[in-house]
Amino acid sequence: MKLLVIKIETSHEVEDALSIFSQDNLNSLGTETRKRSDFEKVGQLHDSTVVEMNDIEDLPKDTQFMAYFDEEADKDNLIKKFNEKLQELKGYGLNIGEGKITTSYVADQDWNTAWQKYYHVIDFSRHLAIVPEWEDYQPKFEDQKLIRLDPGLAFGTGNHKTTQLAMMGLERAMLKPVDVVDVGTGSGILAIAAAELGAKHVLATDISDESMSAAKENAALNNLTNIELQKTSLLKDVKGKFDIIVANILAEILLDLIPQMNEHLNENGQVIFSGIDYLQLPKIEKALDENGFKIDLSMRQGRWVGLAITRKDLDN
Numbered sequence: 001m002k003l004l005v006i007k008i009e010t011s012h013e014v015e016d017a018l019s020i021f022s023q024d025n026l027n028s029l030g031t032e033t034r035k036r037s038d039f040e041k042v043g044q045l046h047d048s049t050v051v052e053m054n055d056i057e058d059l060p061k062d063t064q065f066m067a068y069f070d071e072e073a074d075k076d077n078l079i080k081k082f083n084e085k086l087q088e089l090k091g092y093g094l095n096i097g098e099g100k101i102t103t104s105y106v107a108d109q110d111w112n113t114a115w116q117k118y119y120h121v122i123d124f125s126r127h128l129a130i131v132p133e134w135e136d137y138q139p140k141f142e143d144q145k146l147i148r149l150d151p152g153l154a155f156g157t158g159n160h161k162t163t164q165l166a167m168m169g170l171e172r173a174m175l176k177p178v179d180v181v182d183v184g185t186g187s188g189i190l191a192i193a194a195a196e197l198g199a200k201h202v203l204a205t206d207i208s209d210e211s212m213s214a215a216k217e218n219a220a221l222n223n224l225t226n227i228e229l230q231k232t233s234l235l236k237d238v239k240g241k242f243d244i245i246v247a248n249i250l251a252e253i254l255l256d257l258i259p260q261m262n263e264h265l266n267e268n269g270q271v272i273f274s275g276i277d278y279l280q281l282p283k284i285e286k287a288l289d290e291n292g293f294k295i296d297l298s299m300r301q302g303r304w305v306g307l308a309i310t311r312k313d314l315d316n
Contacts, residue, residue: 002071002105003029006078011097012063014089016160016304020250020275021085022067024184026078027208034064062097068106075103092279094303124164127171128193133221145196148221149187150214162274165299165306166248167193169272172297172308174198178243181205181264183234183257188215188227190246195224202227205238235260246272251280258287262311270296271309278305 008018015033022028069078079101086096121137122130126144131137133150170180170190174197182191185204188211194202204215204227212231219227230238234257235245243266247257254273261271271293276284278300288295288309297308 002107004069004071004073004075004078005104005106006067006069006075006082007102007104008065008067008082008086009061009098009100010063010065010086011095013095013303014086014097015063015065016162017089017094017250017277018065018067018082018085019160020162023186023208023211024249024253025085026067026069026081027210028067028069029210030068032066032068034066035062071105079103092277124167125171128167128196130189146222147189147192147196149189149192149218150221161301161304162248162306163189165301165304166190166246166272166274168299169274169297169306169308170194170197170244170246173244173270173272179203179241179266180244180246181235181238181242183245183247184249184253185215185229186211186248188218190248191215191227192218192222192224194244194246195219195227196222199244200226203230203238203242204228205230205232205235207231207233235264238264240264241266241269243269244272245269248274251276251284254284255287258284258291258293262292265311269310272306273309274304274306276305276307277303279303281305 010018012035019031022031082101086099090096120132121135124130126141128145128147129137129139130147130149133148137146139146167190170193174194177198177200179201180194180199181203182194183205185191185206188204191202191204206212206215209231212229215229232238241264245261245265247254254276265271273284284307285295292312293309294312295307296310299306
């Protein structure tokens, strides 16, 4: 099997936005990024590493973003969609770099393992560390929980600022064992984090078959049996209510989720949002207000915003 590769010469400012757009809007099988700054940092290490920048093949001017699709995917349509997204991001004031898009095909098995050397332990917090299954890691605290991941071709390795903001919100919200739904689960990382932090039951939803497979495998990798998977769009066809709704997806998709939340949120429940570019925040604030919700806490890292949300009728 081969994979279609869409490669974009762009800027680091839009790396996260393109990754989330590829997964949530275009159902990509995975993404990869090569940044010039990464090569420069290696050359600055005080060890025996020598990096000859002139010898590096296809060295990015700033950032090369690659999205992977099934070889039968409509190449021309994907190029059109990416061009439209780049122009949208440019309209937000973001630097999109050269914006040149090229395509190629690679063997699935070649890409599926080559990227592993770039993925390492993320010692995220006092309570959580994200550990690829092929690495050995000894926690500094005996009770630190390890999230073992083999993200494969599904979005969600823990490296993205948006994922980390969502995990910060989860840690703050998990004050007792509760029921959680992770909307747009990707690799399952947030569902696993919730389970490791003590959730009674976690439902993970996604529209992608690849995400469902990856989340199932990663839950098993962590020996978790309280994570349930449901393939669906957002909370469509989901039964029951939850104490915490967490969603790390783009703002335009969160706008579709907001009207669904009241029906699925328990009394005194909390919502955690991430994946919001700060320029899109006013739209989210307006939609939350119109649907009876308020923002209790706003977190920001770079351009990305995470929110802790409750109903407006709760006592202060």
